[in-house]
Amino acid sequence: MPRGGWGRQGFRAFSEGFVRLSAGCGVAKVLRAEGAGRAYGGGVEVHLVPCLKDNYAYLLHRPGSSEAIVVDASEDAPVLAELERLGLTPKAILATHHHVDHVGGNEGVLARYPGVKVFGYRTDRGRIPGQTDFLEDAQEFDAAGISVKALHIPGHTLGAVAYVAEGAAFTGDTLFAAGCGRLFEGTAAQMYESLNIKLGALPDDTRIYCGHEYTVSNLRFAESLEPNNPAIATKLAWAQAARDKGEPTLPSTLREERMTNPFLRVAEKDVVAKVNERLAQDRSPQAVLAAVRAMKDAF
């Protein structure tokens, strides 16, 4: 995705609607709904900032306030440019995990705005540049006038955190639209708990903002597991059309993920059947998730 190819126009067009899949009678429907770049919930705007090849940083602010939160400063230049364009001053950087494509811009943002607080999980001390705040699971804090709750969601890395604010969850590389991150440090059991228990406790209409634009390839894999799932087919067609126009496919919602994401569907008969040969004695949902993850690694 070329920088600058993501015009404001694209966001505006996108903000008019995104796919919402309704569960009724097994037929997925595409409904118009409020989307990115708009005020929602208690009134926080979320701006997507495409970075690097397919990363997203996010800027959050209350309408009328010039104070902002940066989620995952992947690289400094596009984040600083978008802050300037919107007239925003960052007060905090929230790091979902320590990988360089999520924290590579921290020092550049700090150089321009000294004193910005940098939040990350407590065990990521020394791995997140500029980290000032070392979070516990379920810790709540305020930044830029926005209340945020951190959920520790290990699996992709051991220090991975989701940030939940105003009906939105910023899930980094743990929960993607229609996928999950690779198990670089954690176990399949940890990833199962992070996705299905911790994030799984959030309401259906929680908006999911993840770290990468992987939606189309993730849905292709999901479709290979569940070729008869109409929600997957519908969302894949929509996501492909969005990408063809250079538009983001995010946010998703937890409802959509429960209908399309194989890693949230490890108890589904069709999914279990697809990995049957890979399962030994252990047929637990955690073992199914491990098998699905291994298949995705080779997809």
Ligand SMILES: [Zn+2]
């Ligand atoms: Zn990562």
